[in-house]
Structure formats: C-alpha cells, structure tokens
Amino acid sequence: MIDAAPPAQRAFAFQAAKFAGVGFINATVDFAVFFFALTALALSLVAANVLAWMVAVSGSYVLNSLITFAAESGRRLGTRAYITFVASQVLGLLANTAMLVICAAFIPLIAAKVAAIVVGFAVNFSLARFVVFGGAQARSGSPS
Numbered sequence: 001m002i003d004a005a006p007p008a009q010r011a012f013a014f015q016a017a018k019f020a021g022v023g024f025i026n027a028t029v030d031f032a033v034f035f036f037a038l039t040a041l042a043l044s045l046v047a048a049n050v051l052a053w054m055v056a057v058s059g060s061y062v063l064n065s066l067i068t069f070a071a072e073s074g075r076r077l078g079t080r081a082y083i084t085f086v087a088s089q090v091l092g093l094l095a096n097t098a099m100l101v102i103c104a105a106f107i108p109l110i111a112a113k114v115a116a117i118v119v120g121f122a123v124n125f126s127l128a129r130f131v132v133f134g135g136a137q138a139r140s141g142s143p144s
Contacts, residue, residue, distance in 0.1 A: 018068040019125050022060060027117050030056040034113065049100055049116075053093045060124075061085045069133035081132070088127040096120030 005013070030052045037048035061082050065073040073081065099119045103112035 015068060015129065016125060019064065019128065020121070022063040022068055023117075023121050023124075025063065026056040026060045029059055030117065031113065045101065045104065046097060049097050050093070053089075053096065057086055057089050057093075058082075060089070064128060064133075069128070072133040085128065085132050088132050089124050091127060092120040092124035095123045 033055045034048050034052035037043045037051045038045070041048070043051065062077060064085075065077055065081065066075050096116045096119060100112050100116035103115045106112075107115075
C-alpha cells in the first residue's frame with residue numbers, strides 16, 4: 001500500500017509515476033518516428049531506432065524538467081542540463097537498441113519495440129533520478 005509507505009518512498013513512487021506518464025508520451029512519439037523512419041524513409045532498424053530516440057529524448061528532457069523533476073530543475077531548461085540529460089540517456093539508448101535487435105530476431109517487431117522501451121525506461125529513470133536531477137537535489141540539500 002503506497003499510503004502506508006514512508007514519505008520518501010511515496011515521493012519516489014510519485015516521481016516514478018510522473019516519469020512513466022512522460023515516458024508514455026515519449027514512447028508514443030518514439031513509436032511514431034520509428035515506424036515512419038522504418039517504412040517511409042526506409043532506414044535500417046538501428047538507424048530508425050536512433051532517430052526515434054533523438055526525437056523522444058529531446059521531448060523527454062523538456063517534459064521531465066517541467067513536470068517530473070520540476071523541484072530539482074526549478075522548471076528551467078538549459079543547454080548544460082540538456083546535454084547532461086542526453087548524455088546520461090545514451091546508456092538507455094544502448095540498452096533499448098540491444099533489446100530491440102535481440103528481441104526482433106525472436107518475436108514480432110512491435111513486441112520487440114515494447115520490450116526495448118521497457119528496458120530503456122528502467123535505465124533512463126535510474127540515470128535521470130540519481131545522476132541528472134539527483135545531482136541538483138544533492139547540491140541544494142533538498143530531500144528525496
């Protein structure tokens with residue numbers, strides 16, 4: 001039960017839920033760009049995935065700065081924070097792409113893309129929470 005959880009756990013769960021909501025929007029963008037690039041632009045599986053990631057990660061930075069990590073970011077967008085966010089998300093891209101390529105060999109492409117997004121979500125949330133926006137929180141002395 002989330003209500004019985006300590007405040008820090010409730011805050012973490014709420015933040016993860018906001019990240020997932022933003023992630024749902026970004027996953028929709030990711031899917032649309034991915035399948036457009038794959039079919040209309042005839043890009044390879046990896047190239048289409050990277051293009052989709054580039055578009056989605058930019059939207060993710062904006063939405064997460066303004067919504068999910070608003071307290072940590074001060075609802076401000078900045079070049080340095082954007083570069084840090086994108087750089088931290090590269091590990092998520094690598095995990096996402098590896099999962100996509102592996103799964104696509106065994107299951108339908110749509111299911112493989114879903115699996116890739118789930119793996120990318122776990123990596124990306126961890127990095128955003130503890131590296132990108134967590135560093136700002138640690139510097140300001142704010143609680144989790």
